[in-house]
Amino acid sequence: MREKKGYLISFEGLDGAGKTTQVELLARWLDETERGYIQTREPGGTALGGEIRQLLFHRPDLTIMPLAEAFLFQADRAQHFAAVILPALDAGKVVITDRCFDSSLAYQGAARGVGAELVKHLSLIAIQGRVPDLTILLDLDATKVRERTDHVQDQSGQRGQRSRFDAESEQFHQRLRDEFLALARAEPERIKVIDATQSPERIHREIITLVEQLFSSETL
Template sequence: MSDQTPPDPVTRGGGRGLFIAFEGGDGAGKSTQAGLLGAWLTEQGYAVSHTREPGGTTLGRQIRELVLHGEDGSVTPRAEALLFAADRAHHVASLVRPALERGHVVLTDRYLDSSVAYQGAARALGHEEIRDLSLWAVEGLVPDLTVLLDVPAALGRARRREVHDRLEREADSFHDRVRAGFLELAARDPERYVVLDASGAPEELAAAVRDRVSLLVARADLARDVTAEGA
């Protein structure tokens, strides 16, 4: 065994850029808010990279199909957690870190908090176990800011209407546990989160997100007037 002291496993952001994750239950409006923030940042002249998990890379799209669009019961809980971690490892190494190093603002629809909430809390695999797995996969990279759009299970289901993937088809009790998992994460690290009531009007939510992001942008050395490479 080595007697060297391991480094701090958590690293905020990376490179010159800003890393912002949008989290929340299904139907919370993450994609909408990421799109609105990205459009505003682009108008300000910043380079923006949009991505999502799973599915931000070619490998990620294949994993997404396996995990989210298979038959119910086709993926066991531990296999589900490992597949999401594999996607995340590849996603960060091949897309997120390079974009941050170029000075981009990287906006991701879901990141490691989703694994902690869905597999750690709702699947009862353990908060710390799933968080540690994801941190190992991404070599400690966490967002500079996580926007948590808080939505009750019933409202999320109503917004999704008839379109449901394998996780979305879970009972409201499952999604209640997901919601509680997200809120616990935000309570543990309030400086890294902005928690918003997702039942509010989209433009009001977008304004609140812009207010918080403006503070980060003012302190960052971001690339400007560069065409972003989305996923």
């Protein structure tokens, strides 16, 4: 019988890959199966994280150096895990998060050039060693990022504000994609790659298959 409490499922990928849609669809499925869960995101899963998110994403007047950016993400993550994720896992809940551990390795470690080993070390401290049980990597061609993020709308139906990361160059997003795929090759048991150009319904079905396989470990 599986001893570890709870499951941590993270969603990763380039901006515009459809992570938020798939997080919502998985949450709806968990509701239907009556399994306890929480839905969250990084950065911004706590009150402190919301302030950090505003600084990182929506303050174009600020120049944030790569190492400072890395520390801001880790501050958000440390608060997020201590206050939200770890308590939920200890309570036996499923935690589904829009971005987590691997985003820092790709964004700050690789694309920003801070260094994978340093960012991994900082991330492991922030998450207290608790890596995701399953990571869904929605793989999108870097040339599609601007097209997709240009059409992102907020909940009121108005076009949403582009973040600092949305506005980065195609080369930046290509470095991100390359790093995400490299991480998936290094950890194929945890990180599962799904083609983000498929219909949302088909992607959801693939995700449910993976999640059901994860849950089946309860009986092993």
